[in-house]
Amino acid sequence: MAPPVHQSQRSPSPSRPSGKGEVSDLKLQLRQLAGSRAPGTDDSKRELFKKAISYMTIGIDVSSLFSEMVMCSATSDIVLKKMCYLYVSNYAKYNPDLALLTINFLQKDCKDEDPMIRGLALRSLCSLRVANLVEYLVGPLGSGLRDGSGYVRMVAAIGVSKLYHISAATCIDADFPAMLKHLMLNDPDTQVVANCLSALQEIWSSEASTSEEASRERDALLSKPVIYHFLNRIKEFSEWAQCLVLELVAKYIPSDGSEIFDIMNLLEDRLQHANGAVVLATIKVFLQLTLSMTDVHQQVYERIKAPLLTLVSTGSQEQSYAVLGHLHLLVMRAPMLFSSDYKHFYCHYNEPSYVKKLKLEMLTAVANENNTYEIVTELCEYAANVDIPIARESIRAVGKIALQQYDVNAIVDRLLQFLEMEKDYVTAETLVLIKDLLRKYPQWSHDCIAVVGNISSKNVQEPKAKAALIWMLGEYAQDMADAPYILESLIENWEEEHSAEVHLHLLTAAMKCFFRRPPETQKALGAALAAGIADIHQDVHDRALFYYRLLQYNVSVAERVVNPPKQAVSVFADTQSSEIKDRIFDEFNSLSVIFQKPSYMFIDKEHRGTFEFSDELGNLSLGTEAADSVVLVQRVEENDEDLLLSTSEKEESGAPNSNGSAYSAPLYDGSSAPLAISNAPLGPHSPPPSFAIDDLLGLSLPAVPPPPPINLNAKAVLDPGAFQQKWRQLPVSLSLDFPVNPRGVAALTTPQALVRHMQGHSIHCIASGGQAPNFKYFFFAQKTEDASLFLVECVINTSSCKAQIKVKADDQSTSQAFSDSFQSALSQFGLP
Template identity: 25%
Template sequence: IKKLVYVYLVRYAEEQQDLALLSISTFQRALKDPNQLIRASALRVLSSIRVPIIVPIMMLAIKEASADLSPYVRKNAAHAIQKLYSLDPEQKEMLIEIIEKLLKDKSTLVAGSVVMAFEEVCPDRIDLIHKNYRKLCNLLVDVEEWGQVVIIHMLTRYARTQFVSPWKEVVMAVAQLYWHIAPKSEAGIISKSLVRLLRSNREVQYIVLQNIATMSIQRKGMFEPYLKSFYVRSTDPTMIKILKLEILTNLANEANISTLLREFQTYVKSQDKQFAAATIQTIGRCATSITEVSDTCLNGLVCLLSNRDEIVVAESVVVIKKLLQMQPIQHGEIIKHMAKLLDSITVPVARASILWLIGENCERVPKIAPDVLRKTAKSFTSEDDLVKLQILNLGAKLYLTNSKQTKLLTQYILNLGKYDQNYDIRDRTRFIRQLIVPNEKSGALSKYAKKIFLAQKPAPLLESPFKDRDHFQLGTLSHTLNTKATGYLELSNWPEMAPDPSVRNVEVIELAKEWTPAGKAKKENPDKKFYSESEEEEDSSESSSDSESESGSETGEDEEDSSGDSGGDSSESGSESEAGKKRAAKSSKAKGKGTPVFVPGRTHVLLHRMSGKGLAAHYFFPRQPCIFGDKMVSVQITLNNTTDQKIENIHVGEKKLPMGMQMHVFNPIESLEPAGSITVSMGIDFCDSTQTASFQLCTKDDCFSVSIQPPVGELLLPVAMSEKDFKKEQGMLSGMNETSTTIIAAPQNFASSVILQKVANVANVGAVPSGQDNVHRFAAKTVHSGSLMLVTVELKEGSTAQLIINTEKTVIASVLLRELKPVLSQG
């Protein structure tokens, strides 16, 4: 009823302002209600009453709500800002102050709403975003969908005003670096960046496409996902079209060839004749490289022989000639069809190709070949030089195979060639006459004339023109021209033995000696070695941009957020369902604390010794109850002094924790001797999330920013329960509380001991006894809230299994499922 009353007030407040004003006091009282939902509803209705006289009351309510402990109420305050601004734009300056405060909020629930208010009220105040830019980028992944859209739009405008457009030259330089140096598994990341450059001007496109053409010959898989990016547009210049064709040909395989052939059919109809001819050549290359579509491509090219465009027909003839060289016996009908086209085709290359094909297969078309020779003898004097040479070759082959019908014709053609204006034709004529028409002066070669003219010719190789360009460095002028340009430096081969890495060590130059009291000698530090290749390259969190210290006011706000978060939690917990509380109470009777099945010995780097100036720190999770609190995860930190001097006063400095997270630090360590090591314990309440706990690890002289991020499996404690209790709890946690996936692996990976070890290695769970050999059950509870986490691995027939997780914590369940699946699948 209360909600209906709220709706009524919002609807009729403008028409009946007096009655609406009487209800204001009710909403003001509701703004102080302990329940966050009531506070938020009251603010929502109050801001929806569009009566100008209550603007001061609305402003006061928004100010108070913006500092509320509940993020849900703060979210509604951000929504109310937009409503108040539309009602009274003169309140803009005061609203901007509230927006500035809410932009500093670290809750993902508030981020999208306050950015929406920013876009509505003051989109030109870019200065408000500066200090919150990185935070918004980090929160973007966890914000709800509509909030992500708003933030992305705002960040897009921000980036276009604050950042310089990236140089295409830099992208190309990084791409060639990865290509020549990086392992194959890592080189694939450059493909997306190169494809993005194809949106640039035509000059940049030309260079990028040339480099992609070279790469795609050796590594097709890099660019196969972006196949459609290389489809030709009608607005592309010819040089770009031909390069895209080259790349499409390199990427063609059995899976995508049918799609590409349909695309090529469209290209053949293009008004750009050079491009259409290049497409026909591309179809020929696909036919030679993919045998499954050879006949399809050949039939398609034969259909093009009836095209109205003479250039298309001529190019088709040339390509068909090359394809028939590979399998001439099977396609006698095609040769006959091409012989009939000889009268209509005028392009010299095509006519020469037809004559060459007939000459090579003259014994297979014994009735057609002499007639073709008769027709071409009549037009010999008017033919192109290329065609004349093939007429001479055809006459010689027919003279050797069918002398009875063609002897006189061949002699006539040889006489015409003897007096031709072109000396190449005259020379070829004399050569052929001496071979096929023996006389007293003929040598021994005339005996082998048939073997010379009718020998089996090797089929041509249709290769990419970019095949041999990979020895040039990508992105260089030499690679573009396919020839070594002046000043080009070739890339050296990889050395068989690695040179001495010590040449890259940096010596520390002592500029001035420190003053020391008389009679006391100061120990000199030995030269510190940097960048040693023998050391492991480990990522350390101290290199993050968050290492900058914040101002005192921000620190104060962080403390307010963290101290007030407990109140927020209590108010939020009031909205939990009573059924959930009853279920937790019942389950606590059925389950008891279990012991870890397995404690993995892997450690994580907290502080690298190079970054810590000799102080190294590693941490691991011992999977034992935390002595500092029931809701905390136990973390053990091992500190090592790798220097030759004592490190004093090691302690935890400033803490930068998300809202609600708490940390119990170790007691300060007075000193750590050279080469000494010590292990200390900490307790961290991660609030059932994998958010990072950031803090400063300090010594007497320095502070280092470090962070601990827990794997989701370390946020659990094992639970001991019976199979009956497990099934009962699982039945209560079905529906939306159930997450599952299918696993495929070898049968040996589904042995009971293997599954137990793999699951326990990922998550701190307890094994539940099972009466079925094909079902493995594990139980745990979250450290912070004590919510049950039930894991089931059910083996199916063959090599599949079903992984099921039941819990109220659906986010943790999805993350745990994502981590368990690859572990159980691998051998």
């Protein structure tokens, strides 16, 4: 991505002024009209004001017109007043000295005979947001709260909350909260009442953690007289005000059951309101009031179904999605109550994908023994949908219903029919589901394997689907005649497959197949272990090495570890805990329901987790690039040499077998004769064989010498634009997490602290940024010999003391060696 273009870098469009001449002309014309009383002056001012506002809107600095705009505001034309107030509010915050010029005319307008001008002037005065001018707000706000016009009182109520955010002490000292409370309970204008309620909630919620008085006032707001005062007038309020009142009522705790029914009776007609926000707010009240009353709570679900389903079918798609999100939450909490309404969740052809996806999840939830056939039939129709993501989701939904133990026989037949559609994405999703079904229902293996065995592995390209197919090849190798040969062809093409998940499944499947059909799989297993040990992905390398060491130790033990007796999986893990679901339910009628996560997960910084990696460097600060000497960074990995030594080589070199690795195994007699293997699978209790596993599997692993040292250019230079271009072009050659020294975390007070340290190791920072707990860096380094580059994206989380890095390199064969050098340099950060 290209760096963001600053205002000064954009070329001016033909319709916008490119220099200061136009603004200077506008300033001169405004000054000429400032004191003019000639007929038509207001019309001329309007045109000039419009031009100034349009310039301001497109980002041109017209702050030099401040004095002239203020002088021209001395008029009774309300349109001119509005434009002038807009201009003043925009520039006052950034020009506090100029804002002082506006005080006199705004205070004067606050006493105008026209209530519209009084209200606009008061709103603009409170919108200046300049701390030095707070003293000038107290008088006009007090007058505004006592004004005879409802519009002015309404503006003044919101103005109090603005004043509170500028200077809380001034607001409290002027006794504005008490005045707001009086207006809230006695003002005849419902909009004034609503604004007072909004302002008081904002003020008291902000003071709740530090003030006992604020806590008492907030509790008084939730008293029975206040709540009933609002409920009795709720029909007079606007839709926004009704939502505000209902949100307050949802926090009220009634004293007994009769009071609960009184409130619900008062709000019964709000469920029929045309505004979706009012309906949802009312539903939240009903649900919160009846949480402790199980029977009544269930009746509430029955009562609110019709209003919600009506809102879903009417209104805009955005409103339908918002309502459907809340209905989805209720369906997930009580699917049985909605099982008879499953047809309402059928997808319509003209609905957007995000709506269809929610409906598919709801269909999955409400499925039971009575409606499974109809739901699965409908979902199978979606599998042929032209919308591929929805087709995928529908197939997953069929699989989820099968895992719920509803009419499994018919569902398995439907899934197997999907494989006959010969569509890549359908086949891929079906294979993944069949894998899960076989884990839960092993008795269906004969029917499934008969169909899956006819699928060519060349036609399966998606990693998850290929991994599922490989799993079945290993798990049911005795039932699939071609299993060893299919695995062998996949292993031969190891380098062409870039998915670590597929490589991991290949290793395990080759091991399982070897224990069932040793002669046919012997060669493939040896090739798989050799390729896995040489793989650059750490998990693949570790698993291959683990299997290799396990076979060295004892083949029978290896069989018990890799190929234990099959056990059906009874329950699959839920993606969300019940605690999180309850938290979302408590935040009903909020974005938490739409995002399907509690508010703290997307509001509180400490719960957001590590931010997503991005290629965009424009928002990070450029790091310095200066160093005086070339630092030789050598990869120190003594144990790796020992890990890959064959037994005979270890004995010849006298290398100790115990190397501190988790994979250390006892020595065995490498001089024993190879074991003749029959077609019968090895028994779980067979004695440990004595043979050279390297010879049996065709492995010939030479001693691996330590990698040559990497010489890095201490004076390497790279342009940020070139860095971004290379970052987009190069694939990720290495991605890993590793712990950071706690002393280094303590030393990471600013991003620049690490930049200077890494520069001493000839690793240069191109950009850095972030704040605790997450710091993000982009580094680069250059080899001295061939000038090839290493690019690194590094995210350090100071709370978990972990670093995440992605390495991209011109020469990928040296990525691991550079990664070790990078980790070595980072581990020294903060140490004396």
